[in-house]
Amino acid sequence: METHPPYLSEATAVTRSYEQGRIQALRGVDLKVEEGDFIAITGSSGSGKTTLLQMLGGLDSPDSGEIFFRGQALSGMGDLSSFRAQRVGFVFQSFHLLPTLTASENVQVPMVESSISRKERAPRATRLLSEVGLADRTHSRPPELSGGERQRVAIARSLANQPELLLADEPTGNLDRASATMVMELLSRIHRENGMTLVLVTHDPATAAYASRQIHMSDGMVKHPTSETPLSR
Numbered sequence: 001m002e003t004h005p006p007y008l009s010e011a012t013a014v015t016r017s018y019e020q021g022r023i024q025a026l027r028g029v030d031l032k033v034e035e036g037d038f039i040a041i042t043g044s045s046g047s048g049k050t051t052l053l054q055m056l057g058g059l060d061s062p063d064s065g066e067i068f069f070r071g072q073a074l075s076g077m078g079d080l081s082s083f084r085a086q087r088v089g090f091v092f093q094s095f096h097l098l099p100t101l102t103a104s105e106n107v108q109v110p111m112v113e114s115s116i117s118r119k120e121r122a123p124r125a126t127r128l129l130s131e132v133g134l135a136d137r138t139h140s141r142p143p144e145l146s147g148g149e150r151q152r153v154a155i156a157r158s159l160a161n162q163p164e165l166l167l168a169d170e171p172t173g174n175l176d177r178a179s180a181t182m183v184m185e186l187l188s189r190i191h192r193e194n195g196m197t198l199v200l201v202t203h204d205p206a207t208a209a210y211a212s213r214q215i216h217m218s219d220g221m222v223k224h225p226t227s228e229t230p231l232s233r
Contacts, residue, residue: 006071008197009033009056009165014065016051025051027220028065033165038191039199040211048220049201050169056199057088057167069165085113089158091187091200093170095150097142103129103153104138110160128156132186148179155186166190168200172207184210 011031017024026048033039033056041049054060055067058080067074069087077083084090097106107125116124129138132152142150151171158166168187172180188210191198202208216223 006068007032008035008037008070009199010068011052011055011062012066012068014052014055014062014067016048016055016060016062024220026055026062029217029220029222031056031215031222033197033199035164035197036195037197037199038188038210038212040208040214041199041201041217042203042205042208042214043217043223044203047217049217052217053167053169053199053201056165057090058084059090082113085110086161087164089161089163089166091151091154091158091166091168091171093173095142095154095174097150097153097157099142102139102141103134103145103156106142106153107157107160110157114161116161124160125156128159129153131159132156146179147175148182151175151179151183152186155183155190159190164197166196166198168198170202171200172202172204177206180204180207 010033011029014026014029016026029048029052031052041052043049051060055062058074061075069083074080074083098109104122104125107128108121111121111124126138129135132155134149134152134156137145137149142153145153171187172183175183184207187198187200190196200207200211208214
């Protein structure tokens, strides 16, 4: 009998409510993420897409159902901070860079929780910033950078610990169209060249179009799971 490795990430019958059940953010959501996938989760504000992304990254826990990573339930991992630091990269709409640190220092922040030695951190940050086109901005601080440059620093930071899964929440939401295009072309290149598994949340059809699969959510549920046939297993 043919067997298959577990999905990289999987949500099974996941529910989540807030305000003592008055807000139903997720209503029995199922999602399977293949290794090497590039998935865009679309939907209007309040559809549950960001909540689902947070579940996949271990930033929140379901009321019922389960999130798995390589077949292991997140609820059984114990130390989710270690899981987030070592296996998942996050890119947020608001960048979340520390304004008093240089671009290089911001990229090095996640490395403090990794096995990367202090001696290796700065050269690694320089290399990552070069890969996102910011070789000449390593010593610049966030207030000195444009929105697009800040997001590229955030992307470099998300790759600091060589994550297996990259999660991006509205990565172009605070950017003009030209900067948004640059950021999405960068993420697409990272996905293509590194085989990076990427799941992003967006309300923007132009951003979603970069993904190989689109999943639409409405009212806390997946309304149609994909725009094309998933990869065979």
